[in-house]
Amino acid sequence: MGRVISLVSLKGGVGKTTLSAALAVELANRFDKKVLLIDANYSAPNLGLHMDIISPGKTVHDVLSSAGTRVSAAVHEKYNVDVIPGNFMFNKEYSPLKLKQKIAQIRRGYDFIIIDSSPSLNEELTSAMLASDSLFIVSTPDYPTLSCSMKTAKIIRQSGRDISGIIVNRVLGRSSQVSLEEVQESINIPVVAMIKDDRRVAKSLYQRVPMPIYAKRSQFSREIGKLAASLVGLKEKRKPWFWNRDMRKEEVNREVLRESFYRSIFKN
Ligand SMILES: Nc1ncnc2c1ncn2[C@@H]1O[C@H](COP(=O)(O)OP(=O)(O)OP(=O)(O)O)[C@@H](O)[C@H]1O
Ligand SMILES: [Mg+2]
Numbered sequence: 234m235g236r237v238i239s240l241v242s243l244k245g246g247v248g249k250t251t252l253s254a255a256l257a258v259e260l261a262n263r264f265d266k267k268v269l270l271i272d273a274n275y276s277a278p279n280l281g282l283h284m285d286i287i288s289p290g291k292t293v294h295d296v297l298s299s300a301g302t303r304v305s306a307a308v309h310e311k312y313n314v315d316v317i318p319g320n321f322m323f324n325k326e327y328s329p330l331k332l333k334q335k336i337a338q339i340r341r342g343y344d345f346i347i348i349d350s351s352p353s354l355n356e357e358l359t360s361a362m363l364a365s366d367s368l369f370i371v372s373t374p375d376y377p378t379l380s381c382s383m384k385t386a387k388i389i390r391q392s393g394r395d396i397s398g399i400i401v402n403r404v405l406g407r408s409s410q411v412s413l414e415e416v417q418e419s420i421n422i423p424v425v426a427m428i429k430d431d432r433r434v435a436k437s438l439y440q441r442v443p444m445p446i447y448a449k450r451s452q453f454s455r456e457i458g459k460l461a462a463s464l465v466g467l468k469e470k471r472k473p474w475f476w477n478r479d480m481r482k483e484e485v486n487r488e489v490l491r492e493s494f495y496r497s498i499f500k501n
Contacts, residue, residue, distance in 0.1 A: 278319020398425030
């Protein structure tokens with residue numbers, strides 16, 4: 234039974250779509266998993282542009298709006314990932330439960346279902362939250378985003394859901410940014426990945442090639458690879474101890490994440 238994972242944040246532009254695409258591509262290509270990637274940012278969908286699907290036929294909007302459209306009709310295969318993109322021209326509201334119901338029809342065929350969500354605090358975000366088994370908050374290391382991430386966490390907790398971890402994106406490694414410790418302490422959730430700001434992300438988007446393929450050896454792609462490894466229950470490869478004596482905080486957090494995902498694989 235496929236595990237449904239959403240990347241969420243109430244702040245726009247933090248990297249949800251970029252990271253959803255990268256995580257899906259990494260799980261499919263490096264770990265040989267069957268992955269479905271869904272655009273649940275219904276009012277401003279752009280996942281297709283990241284995955285090189287320019288003018289899709291059927292989309293998530295068709296699946297949610299018409300009872301006659303089978304989910305499989307909206308699946309477009311790209312980079313070894315099954316993608317359900319959105320349609321920019323559609324504007325209609327959907328019952329927040331609909332996505333979960335549609336996913337239930339096909340989740341048996343997948344190992345992972347990754348949902349790229351909307352930054353708006355509305356039924357779009359609720360739809361992703363209701364459909365997911367695990368939620369990850371994406372944040373950038375600055376105070377305005379951190380305050381939004383605190384609010385995101387509060388809303389998720391109020392809905393009775395757990396948060397599996399925070400992915401900190403666009404790290405510059407400068408003292409002017411908020412530290413991992415500060416992010417963790419303010420939101421009270423472990424940071425499971427620290428992804429550096431990388432100019433190649435813009436280039437990869439321009440060419441519509443997700444980062445794990447465009448720049449496989451970048452810190453961005455290696456960190457996504459380590460996160461993906463913990464989701465599939467594999468220990469991450471570490472440098473020999475004399476180079477790397479102390480585990481970084483995010484590595485320790487991923488180890489905990491790996492164990493919790495590993496347990497849940499056996500539960501299903
Ligand atoms: N690690 C990174 N380094 C450099 N640029 C990045 C990085 N991650 C994302 N970006 C850039 O940030 C911009 C926003 O990314 P993206 O569209 O993935 O954010 P989002 O959270 O999905 O936005 P929205 O909430 O509007 O859907 C894009 O131009 C993307 O190329
Ligand atoms: Mg997005």
